[in-house]
Amino acid sequence: MLSQTPRTVINKGAHKAVLETQALYQIIDESLIGHIAIDDQSTPLVIPMLVWRVDDMIYIHGAHNSRLLRRLKHGAQTCVTFTLFDGWVLARSAFHHSAHYRSAVVLGQFSQIEQASEKDRLLNHFIEQIAPGRTEQVRLSSDKELAATMLLAMPLTEASVKIGKFGVNDDKQDMDRQVWAGILPYRTVVGPLQADPNLNPELESPDYSAAYGHRWHDNIE
Incomplete structure (x- = not known):
């Protein structure tokens, strides 16, 4: 079960909250793109990044001159969000149109992984996740390439999951309106x-x- 903290308790749309850890894993593994927030001194920024999971850790990588990675490697507090869009809910009234989605919010701090062999293992894990068996065929990263790559890790110790999967929720007075209502899946x-x-x-x-x-x-x- 996901831990409940003051920062992860869902108040708005609480009926959509999901506490199973496996739901968090599935959203991250299917999305593989996280939007990462930082306060870059002059302005807040939210930057999309490739993100992958190994057990209860998530990982991001990039060049050493990335301002996002430079901020995060020093332990800046951050928020990583994942969203999967599953479809539109088309109601009989404009007000009650909504969406089907799966989302996850992960809070915490990244830390840097510096050991070359561990970086190599985790980067290859990502390749295997998107293309099983591929690391047995391609040229693996050289020492120079590994040295040029920054790899950061963050534990999944503070997270929330919200899933919208409910049908049309029209008001009673609109139920007789002769307009199509239902789900438009993506x-x-x-x-x-x-x-x-x-x-x-x-x-x-x-x-x-x-x-x-x-x-x-x-x-x-």
């Missing part, structure tokens, strides 16, 4: 692969469908 479809034009035509296309389940294009019903 789906993320992954694939098919698009080959590099310089690729050897004799190479077989890899199969990465295992990483995407029902989102893989051949599995869409």
Whole structure:
């Protein structure tokens, strides 16, 4: 279960709060893009970054001259949000239109991982997450490339999850209005692969469908 702190208790739309840790993991793993907030002295900033999870930690990486990473590596408090949009809820009244979504907010501080072997392991884990088996085929990062990459980690110790999955909620007086009402779903479809034009035509296309389940294009019903 997710820990409840004064910063993670959901007051607005409390019926959408979800406390299962697995729900948090699923949102992060499917999104892989987090919006990270910092106070950059002159202005607040929210920057989208690739974010991946290993067990109960999340990771981000980038160049050493990134102002976001420079701020975060010194332990600045931050907030990382993940959002998956699943569809529109179309009501009989304009006021009651809404959305289906899954969102997560993670609070805390990042710390820097400096050991080259650990950086290599975690970066390769990310590649395997998006394309299983790929690290056995590609050239792995050199010492120079690892040294040029900053890797930061943050524990998932303070987080909240909110999921909107409810149907149309029209007022009683609008129920007889003759207008279509219901759900307009959104789906993320992954694939098919698009080959590099310089690729050897004799190479077989890899199969990465295992990483995407029902989102893989051949599995869409």
